[in-house]
């Protein structure tokens with residue numbers, strides 16, 4: 001018998017056996033998983049001693065709790081138990097933080113804002129639905145864009161724009177009056193899906209103020225732009241967003257999704273089981289962009305949009321076309337905004353300014369429907385104004401004290417954007433916590449707005465009168481953070497407030513609002529905005545019609 005000889009070939013052959021490789025790879029992956037989800041956050045992370053809820057599911061952290069509950073409710077619970085700095089767990093052991101103190105918010109959102117941009121995955125999702133504009137850029141590119149856009153939101157321009165709100169508002173009032181008249185017992189009122197109507201009126205307003213385009217979706221629900229937007233908004237639920245983030249994290253997908261090729265072949269995505277909804281997104285965005293390009297083309301060709309003509313066309317796109325023309329007339333080699341960039345800017349306003357305002361209005365009406373005293377006090381304030389002039393100007397709208405209290409309070413307790421995200425791009429010390437680079441920071445707007453340390457024990461209640469006697473701890477920038485603050489703060493804040501007030505004056509002067517049925521409870525859906533889950537049905541009666 002010849003002795004067994006172990007040649008180097010047979011040794012390496014046995015080492016490379018597929019089973020052995022699988023064991024090594026599997027073992028390493030298991031170790032990495034264990035390290036990332038348990039060992040690192042528990043024993044090594046600089047954030048390991050920051051208070052917060054127990055680590056949750058090893059794979060998904062607190063993700064399921066956050067997307068399954070109402071927006072910001074888990075954060076509020078954790079803020080009460082562990083605040084004002086809280087550590088949460090994201091997917092695969094990624095730690096997340098949130099801070100409540102004005103000092104921390106000032107540091108991240110105002111002073112060092114450039115080191116705290118929106119995370120890439122958030123910008124990819126926003127870019128897809130809102131174009132490459134203020135919501136997706138940061139640093140110098142953002143500063144340049146914001147400077148170009150600021151004139152559109154100046155008080156002078158807003159004062160000139162206020163008139164543009166009234167065609168849609170008058171349309172809404174007429175429709176509601178005529179629908180009430182057709183009821184068998186008009187005095188008993190009618191249940192209106194309030195969110196649906198607020199969506200229509202705000203879309204008509206933003207299309208006119210952003211493009212100078214009359215959608216009139218109040219009377220024409222089949223308007224192409226309105227239909228495309230409707231489709232887009234239906235996709236913004238928590239689970240859909242999660243799928244979208246997962247798909248867009250594959251490099252190149254965001255660009256592909258925006259391409260004409262993808263639109264032509266969108267049926268391909270429609271066949272994929274988990275992400276079939278992406279087909280609707282591709283198709284609605286394609287239509288919205290096509291309409292926007294067409295509007296820009298006709299505006300550029302429209303000779304009345306001359307550089308000196310600031311009286312007739314006050315919409316944002318006309319303003320941009322005029323500014324570009326003036327730049328090019330002064331210097332034909334100037335680095336002027338391209339057509340695509342211009343369309344993207346206006347799309348950003350459409351996406352950021354329409355549903356937020358509709359959501360804000362719907363919750364204000366809900367809160368008033370459940371607080372008849374505040375509603376009646378508001379009616380007493382706005383009725384004389386409305387009866388004198390049903391189209392009050394910017395200054396008159398701004399001068400109404402109780403209306404201001406109601407809108408501020410509604411935006412405080414039910415902020416249309418309940419939270420946003422930032423990412424630390426370098427290691428930093430915030431509120432005494434060493435924040436590692438790459439940490440995603442949640443800005444829990446709804447929790448900040450209802451922090452008991454500032455607003456007292458009734459912080460979560462709707463009490464408009466608190467704005468007449470603000471608490472000592474109130475900070476004018478950070479205690480009501482619904483539009484956030486700093487260079488990325490909402491550029492449309494003044495416009496949104498003025499528009500909400502103009503709509504409310506007309507609605508409250510004409511109608512009384514009450515819950516649709518006894519025991520009604522309203523919930524926001526878990527989405528980018530606090531859009532009400534059920535279209536917010538409310539019982540509406542004509543003022544003075546009750547027996």
Ligand code: HEM
Nearest residue numbers: 134349352353356357360416417420483488490491492496
């Ligand atoms: C009640 C209504 C509104 C609310 C609550 C609201 C809230 C917000 C919030 C919280 C942000 C910051 C988002 C973030 O950084 O992650 C934001 C940004 C923005 N909003 Fe609004 N918004 C409203 C209406 C509007 C309107 C009417 C417009 C424009 C017509 C608008 C345009 C924008 C834009 C362009 C940004 C990005 C600003 C930047 O990064 O420079 N918003 N808004």
